[in-house]
Amino acid sequence: MPPHRVSRRECASVASNLSIVVRDLHAVKSIKQALEQQGLFDRARKITTRPHHTQQQQQAAADSTAVSYVPVLASFDAASLPADLLESIELIASNGSAANGDQVIAFVADGDLCNAQVIPPSDSDRIAQALLRAGPSGCYVSDASCLVPTRWERLGDVVLFPHGTFGGLDGAEKGGIVLRELAKGLGVKAVGVQGEIEGPTRDSKAVLMWGGDGWTTHRENGVVYRFDVTTNMFASGNGTERRRMAEWSPPEDCPCQPSETGSVVVDMYCGIGYFTLPLLALNPRRSIAKVCACDWNPRAIEAFRASLPLNSIDDLDDRLEIRQGDSRLLGLPDGPDEAQWSDTADRVLMGLIPFCWDGLPAALRVLKRSGGWLHLHGNAPDGREFGERVGREVRAAVREGEGENEGEGEGEGEGECASCEVCVCHVEGVKSYAPRVWHWVADVWIRREQTNG
Numbered sequence: 001m002p003p004h005r006v007s008r009r010e011c012a013s014v015a016s017n018l019s020i021v022v023r024d025l026h027a028v029k030s031i032k033q034a035l036e037q038q039g040l041f042d043r044a045r046k047i048t049t050r051p052h053h054t055q056q057q058q059q060a061a062a063d064s065t066a067v068s069y070v071p072v073l074a075s076f077d078a079a080s081l082p083a084d085l086l087e088s089i090e091l092i093a094s095n096g097s098a099a100n101g102d103q104v105i106a107f108v109a110d111g112d113l114c115n116a117q118v119i120p121p122s123d124s125d126r127i128a129q130a131l132l133r134a135g136p137s138g139c140y141v142s143d144a145s146c147l148v149p150t151r152w153e154r155l156g157d158v159v160l161f162p163h164g165t166f167g168g169l170d171g172a173e174k175g176g177i178v179l180r181e182l183a184k185g186l187g188v189k190a191v192g193v194q195g196e197i198e199g200p201t202r203d204s205k206a207v208l209m210w211g212g213d214g215w216t217t218h219r220e221n222g223v224v225y226r227f228d229v230t231t232n233m234f235a236s237g238n239g240t241e242r243r244r245m246a247e248w249s250p251p252e253d254c255p256c257q258p259s260e261t262g263s264v265v266v267d268m269y270c271g272i273g274y275f276t277l278p279l280l281a282l283n284p285r286r287s288i289a290k291v292c293a294c295d296w297n298p299r300a301i302e303a304f305r306a307s308l309p310l311n312s313i314d315d316l317d318d319r320l321e322i323r324q325g326d327s328r329l330l331g332l333p334d335g336p337d338e339a340q341w342s343d344t345a346d347r348v349l350m351g352l353i354p355f356c357w358d359g360l361p362a363a364l365r366v367l368k369r370s371g372g373w374l375h376l377h378g379n380a381p382d383g384r385e386f387g388e389r390v391g392r393e394v395r396a397a398v399r400e401g402e403g404e405n406e407g408e409g410e411g412e413g414e415g416e417c418a419s420c421e422v423c424v425c426h427v428e429g430v431k432s433y434a435p436r437v438w439h440w441v442a443d444v445w446i447r448r449e450q451t452n453g
């Protein structure tokens with residue numbers, strides 16, 4: 001949004017939603033404490049941290065830096081802050097709501113208005129405003145700040161709140177006006193609540209409480225995903241891992257110093273294309289030659305195919321093969337790939353939680369005979385423990401695949417493997433999954449002895 005200059009008078013007249021803009025993020029805590037002591041901190045609003053573009057940066061579309069907005073009461077006066085803290089506030093902002101809900105942020109340095117810009121309100125502001133608008137006839141009335149849900153997920157033009165928000169599904173009817181205002185305020189076509197993701201097909205059980213259908217077009221990391229939020233799951237928290245997989249190359253500091261770069265990838269649990277789409281859309285053609293993707297959920301495959309043209313990927317692209325079926329049978333004549341993917345992959349993605357051990361024999365069949373990389377997902381309390389378990393499971397699966405007996409390889413310790421080298425090179429923490437349980441991904445390098453046939 002282009003910067004918009006305001007006069008000093010305008011600046012003063014919009015001082016009812018006053019915030020202090022703090023550039024030094026380390027100073028935010030002490031400024032908040034000082035404001036609280038003086039009764040000037042506005043408890044009805046949250047401290048938010050947002051990117052800040054200077055006027056020049058905006059014009060040049062350059063990188064942004066983050067600043068914190070500390071809400072203060074209208075009676076705030078900069079002189080009431082201790083002098084040492086004042087030094088941390090390089091900018092002081094008066095902001096107020098414009099008619100369309102945008103906030104006018106006016107920057108004042110050394111008492112002089114130096115710049116101003118219009119920024120759209122945060123989703124949190126929009127939700128609070130919608131709840132207040134719905135107030136007179138809605139059921140979530142009186143003090144909107146107490147009712148603003150603290151978590152939600154925006155997936156394209158649909159917003160999902162945690163299960164139980166708005167009093168659960170029973171609240172849907174009486175909350176109709178509230179939901180309509182929320183949808184209007186957030187600029188989305190539908191509002192719903194999340195459901196448990198469970199069962200072998202990991203379907204979404206989200207329920208829409210306002211709005212017609214759940215099909216949405218969601219953008220993340222420059223990739224477009226088309227899916228139905230009421231059927232297909234989408235874990236927003238896994239965005240960094242999706243990008244990591246797309247940009248991944250073998251780590252240089254890995255003790256086994258592998259040389260393969262991973263140009264053929266098998267995605268064993270592709271779902272709606274969580275990893276395959278970024279791999280194809282973000283990766284230069286020279287580093288990913290082909291992705292072979294499998295999932296047994298027809299609803300996920302349907303959504304996956306709907307996303308392809310939105311990412312300029314042709315369904316008939318020779319870089320992509322999609323198969324529907326049980327990926328544990330991959331690499332077998334009666335498997336979904338009819339054994340065609342056998343001994344082809346440089347990398348195998350095993351994106352299934354809580355554990356993907358069941359898929360290890362198939363992963364080792366599709367991995368090149370000489371070896372390659374596995375990316376194994378799993379839930380565990382800590383990464384080191386997960387990495388150790390991964391090492392044991394992979395060595396056992398290689399041994400089993402090679403027909404080695406438990407007793408073979410005398411002198412080897414538990415989990416050793418006579419015919420292979422297995423190195424758990426890296427364990428990546430994806431996100432917190434439940435209290436004291438994390439979702440991890442282990443990048444594992446395998447080198448196998450070449451056997452004839």
Ligand SMILES: C[S@@+](CC[C@H](N)C(=O)[O-])C[C@H]1O[C@@H](n2cnc3c(N)ncnc32)[C@H](O)[C@@H]1O
Binds near residue numbers: 294297352
């Ligand atoms: C949704 S993704 C998981 C994404 C993310 N890593 C997570 O679990 O939150 C898991 C996918 O694996 C598929 N799946 C699970 N077991 C499978 C199997 N044996 N064969 C093929 N697909 C399977 C499910 O249908 C689902 O689409």
